[in-house]
Amino acid sequence: MKKGEKKLLSALSVTLVIVMALMGCSGSGGNTASPKSDSPSSQNNETPSTGDAFVLGEKPLEFSFYGYYDWYTMPDWGADLATKWIQENKKVNVVPVSSGGVAKNKLSTMIVSGELPDVIWMEPGAEVEKLRSEGMLVPFDDYLDKYPNLKKWAGESTLELLRSPDGKLYQFPNWYTTQPNGNAGYLVNKKIY
Known part of the structure; x- marks a missing residue:
């Protein structure tokens, strides 16, 4: 495996771990700001009943992902070998939300509209505290x-x-x-x- 592929796989693995932790948290009733819809994403976020463990790959899992960096553009999910394998074998689909080069403005717009992505990748600081104080985090x-x-x-x-x-x-x-x-x-x- 090439060095660049290892870095990409490592970054995607980190993202997947964070996402799975956040997806597990989403069933606790914390985020009321996210709109409810009949999209595949909202249909797959069912909280298993007590005692049932979530098994990655049994059901499709789709979530949106926002990288809070002006420079960041998420690579197409499923376009490389690692994410293609995750998509095909574990039924995970990640839908990117682009900052368009203005990450702070994009986040502010999402907060005001109440339409946040499922996962936000960012640094600790004032933006995290704003999300917390607005009751938008679990x-x-x-x-x-x-x-x-x-x-x-x-x-x-x-x-x-x-x-x-x-x-x-x-x-x-x-x-x-x-x-x-x-x-x-x-x-x-x-x-x-």
Whole structure:
């Protein structure tokens, strides 16, 4: 595999992990700003009943993704080998939302309209706090015990550092581990390596 392909696969894997964490959070009733529709995206965001685990690939999963960077343009999903495999074998489709080179303006417009994407990739700061204060984010707290790897590798001190003024955790970075895997700690399956 070429070096560029490895970086792309790594970036897409990080995105997928973050997306899956956020999609798991979407069933808790937190985001009331997203419009309800009969789109494939809204039909596939069903919360499984208690005791049922979500199995990636059993049902199609589609979500929108916004990269909050003026320079970022998401590559076409399914155009490369990695995302094509994910799309075909795991039934995951990612719909990009472009910033058009004006990320801050685009985010402000989405906040005002109440039409946010399912996932927003961004830096911590004022924009995250604005989304939180508007009630547009779902906290991770209920999921930290259910999916303990993030809690285990981040540690309590990192989690406390990331908490918002209301005491809840709404964001999760890719730099959270001090393990030798650097800021891609959750990409490595140690059972294989």
